[in-house]
Amino acid sequence: MSKSILLQTALALPNPDIEALIQGRMIAAMPRMFLNPGRTFALYPANLSVDLLSGDRHYRSHFLPIAKNALAQLNSETVLITAWARCELCQMLNDPESLEALSQLTVWTTEALQQTVLEKPYLFLAYLRVYLLPQPFEIPVQSSGNFVSLSKSLNVTDSTPVLSESMFAKRRQKLEKLELPxxxxxxxxxxxxxxxxxxxxxxxxxxxxxxxxxxxxxxxxTTKPDPDLDWIKTIAQIGNSSDGNGFEKLVRQSFIKLGFANSNNKPEASLDPESTGGAGGLDFYCETPYQVVGECKATKSETVADGTPAQLIKLGHKHLQEQYNCCIKIIMAAGQLNRHANKTAIGNHMNVIRPETLQRLVELKAKQPGSIDLLQLKPCLEQQPFGQEADAKVNRYIDGVREKLKVRSHLIKIVKNRLEITGVENAGVEALHGAYYANPNPPQPLNLQAMHEILIELASPLTGFLGRIKGDDWRRDRFYFLRDLRLDD
CATH class of the missing domain: 1.10.287 (Helix Hairpins)
Known part of the structure; x- marks a missing residue:
C-alpha cells in the first residue's frame, strides 16, 4: 500500500546527478552534509560548481554528453522538480581504492572524487531511493544551500519508484561492497x-x-502497437461481407504475416496481396515452410455450396498438378457449408476455417511475435477432424498458445515477487516451484523439471525476461528478474 509523505524541503544537487538518479544509472549522491537515514526531500536541480570545461574532469566520458545537456536545460528564473528521494544510508569515504571503485559504480570520475577529498577530510555518500512525482513542480530559483525550502508543501506517495525494492537492494549491496559493474x-x-x-x-x-x-x-x-493490427482487425468483418476480392487480399496478407512465403510469381498460384488469382486462379498458395493451398468464400448470410470445395480440387490439380496432393488444404469461409459441401471437404481433407478464427490467429502473432510456431501448427492442419469441425481444432491450438504464454507470464511474476518479498538477489528452482504452488490456482500443473525448462527458455538471451546463474547441476540454477511479459486479455 502506498504511503503518503509530506515534503517541505528539497536537497540541492547538480542537475546531471539528478538526471543520473532518475535514469537509474546510479543510486548515490554527494551531499555537502551528512544526511540522516529515513529523511525525505524533493530533488532540487542546481547549477553547482561542476568542472566540465577544464578537461571534462567531473563526469565520466560516456555520461558527459548527458551531463552537458542536463546543465543546458537549467533556467535562470525557475526550477522544475520532477522527483523526490529518501535517504537509506549515508557514509563517509576518503581512501583512494574506495574512490576508484566508486567511480565505476557512478557517473563521477575518480579525479573528481579525489578532488572532493582534497578539499574536505572525506566525502559524504548518500544512498537515495528515488521516486518520480506525478506532475513536475515548478518553483523560483533559490540560492543553493544544502537544502532549499519549497514554496508550498508537496504531498507525495511512494507508488512510483525508479527501481523496485528488490532491484534497489541489489544495487545497494553492490555499492556497499564496491563491486565493479x-x-x-x-x-x-x-x-x-x-x-x-x-x-x-x-x-x-x-x-x-x-x-x-x-x-x-x-x-x-515503450513500443508502438503493430500497425498491421489496423487491417488485421477487419478480417472477420470483411469475411462476413460480400467483398470477396477484399477478403482474398486479407487472407494472403494474413498468411504472409504468419510467416508463410511463396517465390512463385505466377498470379494463378500466388501469395501476393496485390495480384490475386482472379476467376481462373487459386485464391492463395504458400510454398514455405510447407505447402498450403486454399479457397476463400466471403459471405453475408448465405450457405456455402459444394462448388467451393470442388473449385479448390479443380484449380489445385490444374495449377499445381502432382504438388496439390502434398498441400495442406484450407477453405476460408464465413458461411455454413451445406451438407454436400462439408462432405466433399471432409473427404478431401480440407480444413474449413472461419474469418474470426483467422483473425484471432494473426492478432496473436502481431501482439506476441514469437508465439506462433508454424511447424507446431502444421500437425493441427494435417490431422482430423476436417470440414467445418477443423475450425475448433485451430481455436484449440490458439488457446493452447495463450495458455503457454500465461504460464510464462505467471512464472516471471513469481520470480519478481519472490525477490521483492525476500530481498534476495536470485532464487533457486525449488523455492520458485514452492511459490508456484503457493497460489491455489496455478495456470497449469508443472513438475520441477518442466518448470526449470521454462525458466531456461525465459532466461535465454533471445527472450531476456529472466537472468540465470548456472549451478553445478540444473537443480542448483538460480534465476533473477529482468522484465515483465505483458499479455492482453
Whole structure:
C-alpha cells in the first residue's frame, strides 16, 4: 500500500546527478552534509560548481554528453522538480581504492572524487531511493544551500519508484561492497544510443532493453502497437461481407504475416496481396515452410455450396498438378457449408476455417511475435477432424498458445515477487516451484523439471525476461528478474 509523505524541503544537487538518479544509472549522491537515514526531500536541480570545461574532469566520458545537456536545460528564473528521494544510508569515504571503485559504480570520475577529498577530510555518500512525482513542480530559483525550502508543501506517495525494492537492494549491496559493474561496455553503448534513440525507434527500443539488462530500469520498452493490427482487425468483418476480392487480399496478407512465403510469381498460384488469382486462379498458395493451398468464400448470410470445395480440387490439380496432393488444404469461409459441401471437404481433407478464427490467429502473432510456431501448427492442419469441425481444432491450438504464454507470464511474476518479498538477489528452482504452488490456482500443473525448462527458455538471451546463474547441476540454477511479459486479455 502506498504511503503518503509530506515534503517541505528539497536537497540541492547538480542537475546531471539528478538526471543520473532518475535514469537509474546510479543510486548515490554527494551531499555537502551528512544526511540522516529515513529523511525525505524533493530533488532540487542546481547549477553547482561542476568542472566540465577544464578537461571534462567531473563526469565520466560516456555520461558527459548527458551531463552537458542536463546543465543546458537549467533556467535562470525557475526550477522544475520532477522527483523526490529518501535517504537509506549515508557514509563517509576518503581512501583512494574506495574512490576508484566508486567511480565505476557512478557517473563521477575518480579525479573528481579525489578532488572532493582534497578539499574536505572525506566525502559524504548518500544512498537515495528515488521516486518520480506525478506532475513536475515548478518553483523560483533559490540560492543553493544544502537544502532549499519549497514554496508550498508537496504531498507525495511512494507508488512510483525508479527501481523496485528488490532491484534497489541489489544495487545497494553492490555499492556497499564496491563491486565493479559487470558490463561497463554496455554502459558506454547505452550512452551512445541516447541521442540516436530520440529519432530512431529501433535504437530507442535497444536503449530501453540495455537499461533493463543493466538494472537501471524495469519498464518494458515503450513500443508502438503493430500497425498491421489496423487491417488485421477487419478480417472477420470483411469475411462476413460480400467483398470477396477484399477478403482474398486479407487472407494472403494474413498468411504472409504468419510467416508463410511463396517465390512463385505466377498470379494463378500466388501469395501476393496485390495480384490475386482472379476467376481462373487459386485464391492463395504458400510454398514455405510447407505447402498450403486454399479457397476463400466471403459471405453475408448465405450457405456455402459444394462448388467451393470442388473449385479448390479443380484449380489445385490444374495449377499445381502432382504438388496439390502434398498441400495442406484450407477453405476460408464465413458461411455454413451445406451438407454436400462439408462432405466433399471432409473427404478431401480440407480444413474449413472461419474469418474470426483467422483473425484471432494473426492478432496473436502481431501482439506476441514469437508465439506462433508454424511447424507446431502444421500437425493441427494435417490431422482430423476436417470440414467445418477443423475450425475448433485451430481455436484449440490458439488457446493452447495463450495458455503457454500465461504460464510464462505467471512464472516471471513469481520470480519478481519472490525477490521483492525476500530481498534476495536470485532464487533457486525449488523455492520458485514452492511459490508456484503457493497460489491455489496455478495456470497449469508443472513438475520441477518442466518448470526449470521454462525458466531456461525465459532466461535465454533471445527472450531476456529472466537472468540465470548456472549451478553445478540444473537443480542448483538460480534465476533473477529482468522484465515483465505483458499479455492482453
Amino acid at each position: 559487470e558490463h561497463p561496455e554496455l554502459e558506454e553503448l547505452q550512452s551512445a544510443l541516447v541521442h540516436l534513440s530520440t529519432t530512431n525507434p529501433k535504437a530507442k527500443q535497444l536503449d530501453e532493453e540495455i537499461k533493463i539488462f543493466l538494472g537501471w530500469s524495469e519498464n518494458l520498452p
